[in-house]
Amino acid sequence: MNLSPRSATALTTYSLSSPVGQSWESALSDVIGVLRIQYRSDDDVRTFLDSTEKVRQLQISTAARMEWNRRVIKEEMDSGIHSPPRARRIAKEVAIDYIRRYLDGEEEKITMYRRLQDIQREKDETLATMLEYEREKTRLGDESARMAVSNQKLRDENEVLREDKEELKLENAKYKTENDHGKDENDRLRLENGKLREENKKVRQENQDLRNENGALRSENQKVRSENQILREESASVRKENAKVRGESQSLRDENNEVRCEIIKLRDNNTSLRDDNERLRNANGSLLTDNRKLIQDNLELNAREDEMRMLVNIQQSLLSGKPGATKEALRLQQSALDTAEDSS
Structure with a gap:
């Protein structure tokens, strides 16, 4: 790639750490106070600038430093002039872009954290329900054990009290019915426990889907940020072209007004010429009539x-x-x- 002599001379004086003899940290320190005044009405930006730790993170950010170096080198290669004020202006732009991206990322983190909290709360409620069913199941097991002990006692009493056989049979049938009812209830609880396990699997799967969706959203967010930067650059070029087109449009309007004035003058002149033409046609008709008479008289005279x-x-x-x-x-x-x- 061929470079002009001025660009080649400019490249020999640049360095990636200090394109204009001024570092990113010093340029940022010069504009922090200005940014605090300029964005004092923006609560989020003002909170970021008031935080010493966040400002320090901005100063040591490699991405911000590289973006500042790239913009400064580009503008100085285009103009060929070392300009510390321009470097500070670019530092302001880079800092605001970094803060906006940081705030957007924090907002996305808060939204995702709230969604995770909702999922965790639903999970805790499900686990509490499962524990309640487990406790109910244990209680039913204890009752079943007590019923077994009671049945054993009844059997012993049956051996001792053979004369009360009929009464013992009735009580035994009653206890069997209650035992069957306990078994049915136990089966029902087992079925509900299986349903809860299925729901737990679904919740885990939904949690995994949300994690995958979070990764996709992060990738898409990065892509949107890149596209946003491209659109900002295109918007700047479009603004310049728009200003140029407005100037040309104004000049064309002026020329159009002049042409309209000339057309009005030509229309007035054309109207007068039409009136003269009509008058001359009438005169020409009378002359033709006279000419016919003169020709006839001339023929007779000849x-x-x-x-x-x-x-x-x-x-x-x-x-x-x-x-x-x-x-x-x-x-x-x-x-x-x-x-x-x-x-x-």
């Missing part, structure tokens, strides 16, 4: 002139007295007279 010439020629022939010309002259004179009569 015919009469021919007749007169013929008569003069006949008279000259008669006066000259040529032999054999008298009859011819009289014939021609008679013919001329006939022609004159016909024309009249």
Whole structure:
């Protein structure tokens, strides 16, 4: 890649740690006070700037330092001028971008933490329900054991009190019914316990899905941040082009107004020319009528002139007295007279 002499000279004076003889930390220290005044109405930014630990993290941020170096080197290569004020201005822009990204990340962390808290709370409620069912199951087991002991006592009493056999049978049947009811209740609790285990599996699967979704959201967030940076740069170029187009549009409006004024003048002139043309057409019609009359009169005069010439020629022939010309002259004179009569 070929470089201009000025760019080559500028590259020899730059260093990645201090493009303009000023470090990122010093430039940031110069603009921290200005940022606090400028963003005093923004609570989130003001809280960040008031925190000494967060400002220190911004100062030691490698990403912020590299972004500041890149922008400063680019602008100074384009202009060829060392400008500490420009470096401080870029430090302000980089710091605000870093703070905005930090605040966006914190907000996303808070939202995700709240979602995890909700999931944990639902999990704790499920576990508490499961423990309650376990305690109920233990109680039913104890009752079943006590019932077994009672049955044993009844058997002993049955051996001792054979004469109360019928009564003991009735009581035994009663206890058997209660025991069957306890077994049915135990089966029901086992079924509910199985359902709770299935629900626990579903909750675990949903937790895993949320973790996967969190990773996808982080990747998408990084992509959106990159696209946002590209859009900001494109927006700056579009603003410049928009300003240029506005200037051209204003000049075109001025030219359009001038052309409109000329068109109005031409329309007025065209209207007067149309009136003159109409007047000339009317005059030309009357002249054509007069010209037709003059042509007709001219034709009649030409015919009469021919007749007169013929008569003069006949008279000259008669006066000259040529032999054999008298009859011819009289014939021609008679013919001329006939022609004159016909024309009249």
